[in-house]
Amino acid sequence: MSPDTNSAILRLQGVSKQYRDGPTALHSVDLDIRRGEIFALLGPNGAGKTTLISIVCGIVTASAGTILVDGHDAQADYKAARRRIGLVPQELATDAFETVLATVSFSRRLFGRAADPAYVERLLRDLSLWEKRSAKIKDLSGGMKRRVLIAKALAHEPELLFLDEPSAGVDVALRRDMWTLVRSLRDRGVTIILTTHYIEEAEEMADRVGVIARGRLLLVEDKAALMRKLGKRELDLTLVEPLGQVPVELAEWSPTLEHDGHVLRYVFNATDEHTGIPGFLRRVGDLGLHFKDLETAKSSLEDIFVDLVERER
Numbered sequence: 670m671s672p673d674t675n676s677a678i679l680r681l682q683g684v685s686k687q688y689r690d691g692p693t694a695l696h697s698v699d700l701d702i703r704r705g706e707i708f709a710l711l712g713p714n715g716a717g718k719t720t721l722i723s724i725v726c727g728i729v730t731a732s733a734g735t736i737l738v739d740g741h742d743a744q745a746d747y748k749a750a751r752r753r754i755g756l757v758p759q760e761l762a763t764d765a766f767e768t769v770l771a772t773v774s775f776s777r778r779l780f781g782r783a784a785d786p787a788y789v790e791r792l793l794r795d796l797s798l799w800e801k802r803s804a805k806i807k808d809l810s811g812g813m814k815r816r817v818l819i820a821k822a823l824a825h826e827p828e829l830l831f832l833d834e835p836s837a838g839v840d841v842a843l844r845r846d847m848w849t850l851v852r853s854l855r856d857r858g859v860t861i862i863l864t865t866h867y868i869e870e871a872e873e874m875a876d877r878v879g880v881i882a883r884g885r886l887l888l889v890e891d892k893a894a895l896m897r898k899l900g901k902r903e904l905d906l907t908l909v910e911p912l913g914q915v916p917v918e919l920a921e922w923s924p925t926l927e928h929d930g931h932v933l934r935y936v937f938n939a940t941d942e943h944t945g946i947p948g949f950l951r952r953v954g955d956l957g958l959h960f961k962d963l964e965t966a967k968s969s970l971e972d973i974f975v976d977l978v979e980r981e982r
């Protein structure tokens with residue numbers, strides 16, 4: 670069966686998880702992942718990200734709902750579903766005494782793929798692991814172990830790659846290498862889902878972003894549209910004379926004072942028809958407040974995320 674390029678590569682419908690004696694980690698999650706995209710699942714600690722991945726990978730059983738991986742039911746047709754998936758977990762659990770080459774080659778065979786030394790060599794070279802291929806995993810640095818995890822996940826040429834918190838505890842160089850690798854994988858047609866609580870990572874990498882908190886998928890949006898839709902802007906006035914407090918005459922705009930009273934900040938929604946800026950500036954002028962600089966800045970995905978999660982509390 671040739672893959673239908675229009676269909677979702679992963680489809681979750683009504684997926685819930687109630688841990689025994691534990692919380693409801695997922696509340697009826699519906700989610701379609703498009704073929705070839707980089708999707709960032711963003712959420713604070715305990716939001717349910719790992720549970721979601723674990724269910725799709727068959728490590729945890731869902732309490733309700735269906736999961737289709739490239740059309741294959743992840744429960745009824747587990748093997749077909751699982752061989753399409755690569756999972757880069759947060760930590761390396763086994764294989765300490767194996768060599769890099771042996772463990773990566775073994776991962777490939779585990780999913781029924783014929784040996785392909787040339788593919789494995791390219792993979793290890795791409796991950797700067799080729800020189801270390803004969804080293805035992807226990808003798809590698811933390812960053813190298815991370816690379817081995819990625820190589821293992823890619824060994825059987827999956828179409829869908831999960832990266833669970835790829836940046837947690839890695840240095841800047843490895844993070845950058847990982848981002849480059851993820852982009853090149855996407856260019857080769859691999860669909861990527863990464864979980865993160867580093868907003869910077871979602872902002873940098875993702876085509877679409879899903880925000881999850883307390884087991885509920887709060888939104889799924891194209892990253893650019895999300896920024897546009899929810900994007901707030903800040904208007905900063907750098908004052909000639911610093912203020913001790915916000916004048917009551919400005920209360921209706923709820924500005925704040927930043928940088929020890931040197932900056933008066935007004936946050937507005939750029940998509941509103943009336944931003945409130947002309948009135949604000951007029952009132953500032955009427956009050957005789959002089960400013961030497963005026964600047965506007967977009968708020969980041971981080972502000973949007975905090976806003977959303979806060980609203981849920």
Ligand SMILES: Nc1ncnc2c1ncn2[C@@H]1O[C@H](COP(=O)(O)OP(=O)(O)OP(=O)(O)O)[C@@H](O)[C@H]1O
Binds near residue numbers: 689690718721
């Ligand atoms: N095996 C388990 N048994 C009981 N409760 C669990 C189990 N695994 C996770 N939980 C709970 O389910 C909720 C979701 O956890 P999960 O690990 O999926 O969140 P997360 O978003 O991945 O968090 P983090 O960012 O900290 O990894 C949490 O309240 C957690 O305590």
